[in-house]
Amino acid sequence: MCMESVAxxxxxxxxxxxxxxxxxxxxxxxxxxxxxxxxxxxxEARLAGTGNLIYSxxxxxxxxxxxxxxxxxxxxxxxxxxxxxxxxxIQTILEFAKKATSLHxxxxxxxxxINLMPLIQQLSNRPxxxxxxxxxxxxxxxxxxxxxxxxxxxxxxxxxxxKKFNVPFEYHGMPQKWETVGLKxxxxxxxxMLVVMCSYLLHYIMDDFFLENSPRDAxxxxxxxxxxxxxxxxxxNSSYNSPFFVLRFQKALSHFSVMFDMFExxxxxxxxxxxxxxxxxxxxxxxxxxxxxxxxxxxxxxxYKSWQAKTLRAGFRQxxxxxxxxxxLKVKVKANYHKDFFLKEANQWMLQGWKGHVIVALSCxxxx
Numbered sequence: 001m002c003m004e005s006v007a008x009x010x011x012x013x014x015x016x017x018x019x020x021x022x023x024x025x026x027x028x029x030x031x032x033x034x035x036x037x038x039x040x041x042x043x044e045a046r047l048a049g050t051g052n053l054i055y056s057x058x059x060x061x062x063x064x065x066x067x068x069x070x071x072x073x074x075x076x077x078x079x080x081x082x083x084x085x086x087x088x089x090i091q092t093i094l095e096f097a098k099k100a101t102s103l104h105x106x107x108x109x110x111x112x113x114i115n116l117m118p119l120i121q122q123l124s125n126r127p128x129x130x131x132x133x134x135x136x137x138x139x140x141x142x143x144x145x146x147x148x149x150x151x152x153x154x155x156x157x158x159x160x161x162x163k164k165f166n167v168p169f170e171y172h173g174m175p176q177k178w179e180t181v182g183l184k185x186x187x188x189x190x191x192x193m194l195v196v197m198c199s200y201l202l203h204y205i206m207d208d209f210f211l212e213n214s215p216r217d218a219x220x221x222x223x224x225x226x227x228x229x230x231x232x233x234x235x236x237n238s239s240y241n242s243p244f245f246v247l248r249f250q251k252a253l254s255h256f257s258v259m260f261d262m263f264e265x266x267x268x269x270x271x272x273x274x275x276x277x278x279x280x281x282x283x284x285x286x287x288x289x290x291x292x293x294x295x296x297x298x299x300x301x302x303x304y305k306s307w308q309a310k311t312l313r314a315g316f317r318q319x320x321x322x323x324x325x326x327x328x329l330k331v332k333v334k335a336n337y338h339k340d341f342f343l344k345e346a347n348q349w350m351l352q353g354w355k356g357h358v359i360v361a362l363s364c365x366x367x368x
Contacts, residue, residue: 003249006043014047027275031264035257038283042290051291055298058284071276078266080337081352081360084329085199086115088350088362089232091325093195094122096230102132102192106226108178108219109201110137113154117161124165131193132168136186140204141175151175178205179215183225194228200360203236203301220314224367231316231365237351237358238301240289252289256282262354266338304349304361316365318348326350 002021005014018040025036045051076082097103103123107113116135123130135158142149151173162169172187188194198219206215223231240252259282267274288299302310308318326345333343333352340355353359 002040002043003246006047007246007249011047014043018044018047027278028269030269031260034263034278035260038256038278038286039253039290041283042287045287045291051287051293052296055284055288055292055296058287071273071280074267074271074273075277075281078337079262080333080341080343082115084333084343084350084352085234085360085362086118087329087332088322088325089197089199089234090116090119090122092230092232092322092364093119095322096195097123097131097193099128100131100193102134102189103195104134104136104188104192105195105197106136106138106186106228108138108196108198110139110151110154110173111201113137113158116158120158120161120167121165124167130165130167132170133162134170134172134189134192136172136174138174138176138178138181140177177215178222179218181222183222186226188226194226196223196226196228196231198232199234200236202233202307203241204298205300206295207241207300207302216310217314220311220316224315227367229366230319232362233307233311233365234360234362235304235307236301237304237353237361239303239306241300241302245293249290252286256286258354258357258359262340265340304351304358304363305347307361308347308349308363311363311365315368317368319364319366321345321348321350321364 002014002017005017021036021040024033025040026033027037028034029037042051045054093103093105105116107116113135120133123133135155137151137154139151139154155171155173159169159171174181174185202216202219205219238251238255240248240255242248242251260278263274263278263282267277285299288297292298312318326343329350330343333341341352342354342356343350343352345351348363350362351358352361
C-alpha cells in the first residue's frame with residue numbers, strides 16, 4: 001500500500017503510511033522490524049528525491065578499520081558464503097597452477113584480497129617451490145581525492161604476506177571503471193598461467209537496460225580477450241533489477257526478507273556488529289534499489305541462470321565442478337554453520353543459500 005502510494009507520487013497518503021511504518025519498525029528490533037526500517041528509509045528518500053544524495057554520502061563515509069574488521073569477522077564466522085567460495089577458488093587455482101612457474105591472477109575487486117592469503121601460504125609449500133606470483137587488482141576508484149586507496153592497501157598487505165612466505169611477488173593496482181580497462185593495461189606476459197577472478201561484484205556494473213553498449217558485456221569481452229586458463233565467477237543470485245519500480249520493489253522485498261531472517265537466526269539482536277552488517281551490507285543496497293533510478297541505480301543483480309546464458313553467449317564454456325572440493329565444503333558447512341544454510345550444485349554451479357533460497361552462486365569458465 002505504501003509502496004503503491006510512493007509509486008504514484010501520492011505524497012499525502014505515502015507520508016501518512018510511512019509515519020505508521022516508522023512507529024512500528026526499528027533498527028534494533030526483530031527481523032521484520034529491521035527490514036521495515038530499511039525499506040521505510042528507502043521509500044522516504046525516494047519520495048523526497050534524495051536517494052542518490054544519501055547513497056553517495058553513505059558510500060563516501062569511511063567507518064573505522066577496527067569497526068569494519070569486527071563486522072566482517074562476525075559475518076564470515078556465522079555465514080559460510082565467502083569462506084566457502086574462496087576455499088573453492090583457491091583449491092581450483094592450486095590445481096591449475098600445480099606446475100606453473102609464473103601465476104598471474106587478475107582480480108576484479110580488491111576488497112577481498114585478504115582472502116588470497118591462504119593461497120600464498122599454500123603456494124609457498126609446493127614441493128617444486130613457489131611460482132612467481134603476479135596479482136593485478138582492478139577496483140572502482142574511491143570517492144574523493146585518493147581514488148587508489150583501496151587497491152594500494154590491498155597491495156601492501158599481499159606484498160607483506162608474500163615476503164613472510166618467500167613467494168616472489170609483483171602487484172599492479174588499477175583504480176578505474178572495469179569496462180574501461182584494455183588488454184594492454186593488464187601487462188600479460190608470455191607463458192604465465194592466467195586466472196581471472198570476479199567475486200560478487202559484477203552486479204555493480206551497468207547492464208543493458210539504459211546503455212546501448214553494455215558495460216557488463218564489455219567486461220566479459222575483456223575477459224574473453226585475456227583468454228585465461230580459468231575464469232572463476234561468483235555472483236549474487238537475485239532479480240531485483242527491473243527498470244519498473246513496483247516489480248523491483250517486490251523482488252527486493254522478497255530477497256532482503258530472506259537476508260534479515262538469516263541474520264535474525266545467527267546473530268544476537270543486541271550485537272553492534274550486526275547493526276553495522278545490516279547498515280553496510282543490506283541497508284545501502286536497499287536504499288539504492290528503492291530510492292534511485294536510471295544511471296544513479298548502482299545495484300543490479302541477476303540470477304545465476306541469467307549469468308550462465310550471458311557468459312555462454314559471450315563465447316565461454318562452463319567447466320565441471322570439482323566433486324572432491326564440493327564434498328569437503330558440504331561437510332564444512334554442515335559441521336560449522338547453522339542448519340538452515342545449504343551448499344549444493346546445479347547446472348555446474350556451486351549454490352549456497354538459506355532455507356531453500358539460493359543467495360550466491362559460483363562457476364568456472366574457459367574460452368570456448
